[in-house]
Amino acid sequence: MAVNRMLSKNTLKFIKSLHQKKFRKxxxxxxxxxxxxxxxxxxxxxxxxxxxFTSKFGDIHSSLIKRHKDxxxxxxxxxxxxxxxxxxxxxxxxxxKTKPNNPILPSAxxxxxxxxxxxxxxxxxxxxxxxxxxxxxxxVLSLESxxxxxxxxxxxxxxxxxxxxxxxxxxxxFLQDLKRPVYGAFLDGKSIYQSSPDKAGVILMGNESNGISxxxxxxxxxxxxxxRFGHAESLNVAVATAIICDNIKRQS
Amino acid sequence: MAVNRMLSKNTLKFIKSLHQKKFRKxxxxxxxxxxxxxxxxxxxxxxxxxxxFTSKFGDIHSSLIKRHKDxxxxxxxxxxxxxxxxxxxxxxxxxxKTKPNNPILPSAxxxxxxxxxxxxxxxxxxxxxxxxxxxxxxxVLSLESxxxxxxxxxxxxxxxxxxxxxxxxxxxxFLQDLKRPVYGAFLDGKSIYQSSPDKAGVILMGNESNGISxxxxxxxxxxxxxxRFGHAESLNVAVATAIICDNIKRQS
Numbered sequence: 001m002a003v004n005r006m007l008s009k010n011t012l013k014f015i016k017s018l019h020q021k022k023f024r025k026x027x028x029x030x031x032x033x034x035x036x037x038x039x040x041x042x043x044x045x046x047x048x049x050x051x052x053f054t055s056k057f058g059d060i061h062s063s064l065i066k067r068h069k070d071x072x073x074x075x076x077x078x079x080x081x082x083x084x085x086x087x088x089x090x091x092x093x094x095x096x097k098t099k100p101n102n103p104i105l106p107s108a109x110x111x112x113x114x115x116x117x118x119x120x121x122x123x124x125x126x127x128x129x130x131x132x133x134x135x136x137x138x139x140v141l142s143l144e145s146x147x148x149x150x151x152x153x154x155x156x157x158x159x160x161x162x163x164x165x166x167x168x169x170x171x172x173x174f175l176q177d178l179k180r181p182v183y184g185a186f187l188d189g190k191s192i193y194q195s196s197p198d199k200a201g202v203i204l205m206g207n208e209s210n211g212i213s214x215x216x217x218x219x220x221x222x223x224x225x226x227x228r229f230g231h232a233e234s235l236n237v238a239v240a241t242a243i244i245c246d247n248i249k250r251q252s
Numbered sequence: 253m254a255v256n257r258m259l260s261k262n263t264l265k266f267i268k269s270l271h272q273k274k275f276r277k278x279x280x281x282x283x284x285x286x287x288x289x290x291x292x293x294x295x296x297x298x299x300x301x302x303x304x305f306t307s308k309f310g311d312i313h314s315s316l317i318k319r320h321k322d323x324x325x326x327x328x329x330x331x332x333x334x335x336x337x338x339x340x341x342x343x344x345x346x347x348x349k350t351k352p353n354n355p356i357l358p359s360a361x362x363x364x365x366x367x368x369x370x371x372x373x374x375x376x377x378x379x380x381x382x383x384x385x386x387x388x389x390x391x392v393l394s395l396e397s398x399x400x401x402x403x404x405x406x407x408x409x410x411x412x413x414x415x416x417x418x419x420x421x422x423x424x425x426f427l428q429d430l431k432r433p434v435y436g437a438f439l440d441g442k443s444i445y446q447s448s449p450d451k452a453g454v455i456l457m458g459n460e461s462n463g464i465s466x467x468x469x470x471x472x473x474x475x476x477x478x479x480r481f482g483h484a485e486s487l488n489v490a491v492a493t494a495i496i497c498d499n500i501k502r503q504s
Binding site for chain 1: 374378381382383384385386387388389410411412415445478479480481482483484485486487488490491494495498499501502
């Protein structure tokens with residue numbers, strides 16, 4: 001490839017700093033790794049500032065690199081692996097700007113998902129992928145939830161993060177102002193098999209250990225439950241989100 | 253607590269070796285950590301050989317320790333954390349014997365799950381928890397699947413591994429001999445919303461990257477699919493397993 005520009009030490013330091021939430025906030029930037037997710041990022045409306053690729057990746061995707069030559073930098077596999085989260089990365093890493101935390105306004109016929117302190121990045125990423133599968137394009141997250149731009153979140157979302165909007169806010173005033181049905185997932189609610197769901201509303205999921213916080217109870221209009229046939233005490237929050245989305249979308 | 257026996261260096265070495273599949277096989281043993289999962293193990297029919305606990309855990313659970321005094325060893329937090337997988341563990345770790353790889357024979361009205369090379373321990377553990385939630389007690393795993401006794405599998409299962417039986421075997425002859433409906437999950441099968449499922453059978457899920465292997469196609473009687481409403485290319489295998497279990501169990 002013809003791209004021979006060098007990355008400055010400062011740029012390398014800047015990319016490494018993006019492992020930490022504090023610096024992602026401060027710099028308004030994040031990174032993703034691997035061919036699939038970088039390709040999806042390139043097709044999205046995110047503004048990409050750096051595209052770091054190996055000579056092997058450049059050989060295979062030469063027209064892609066040409067199209068982005070102003071931001072493309074050929075680097076060694078060792079450099080790529082020193083920058084990212086992946087143990088091995090022989091392909092590509094991209095840096096992009098985060099989006100502003102704009103309020104979400106669901107349309108009249110739209111389901112959205114609200115998460116009350118879902119803290120595990122893998123869970124949040126998986127939920128983003130589930131939302132995207134079920135055509136749910138908006139997520140509202142409590143302020144203590146995992147960071148959307150955490151590389152583990154973006155990786156678990158498998159590129160779906162480019163198609164879902166997110167808004168971090170205090171959930172109680174948000175849900176109260178919204179004036180929509182709020183389906184809260186509890187272990188002792190009404191069976192999701194028995195209710196015929198509304199045409200639009202909010203699916204509210206709670207924290208991995210503590211569920212939906214007490215203070216949010218008054219915003220919940222429908223306490224729902226996934227029927228259990230065996231003995232497990234609970235389901236993983238991402239798995240439960242998927243089953244609820246499936247039951248609501250199936251009937252809508 | 254009154255238990256003052258010392259653990260020999262050899263025993264400590266033995267427990268550490270159980271991080272590796274090779275030694276778990278060789279020794280016929282595995283370990284789990286943390287109060288919840290160890291408590292579930294103690295209530296199961298697994299044969300426990302060592303119970304390592306901190307003085308703090310011993311103070312809270314003194315009658316439990318008394319009941320198991322022949323296998324109980326008080327250790328420091330540092331020792332516990334040097335042995336296990338958890339970064340922090342101020343409570344307990346148990347060593348138990350693995351069960352023999354006995355063939356599974358489902359009863360006439362029973363659903364089982366078969367996994368074709370599901371390799372991620374977190375996915376396998378989550379699927380065990382899902383099986384337990386939906387009252388599915390038997391799992392058949394291809395020989396290349398993740399190891400059931402991997403600490404990451406057991407941890408993700410949240411104790412459900414004590415209530416589910418597992419059998420590792422070549423899937424093709426197993427499924428062909430079984431003579432039951434085999435529902436294989438594909439991206440282009442028949443909608444799970446449209447079929448009214450059989451009363452019993454096999455839910456077959458494929459590898460994280462490659463799906464169900466070509467060679468197993470002839471064992472599949474029903475190609476099924478989870479309807480998609482949005483744009484994600486696929487769902488995580490554990491999430492897909494849960495949605496299929498939910499649809500089958502809801503209608504049965």
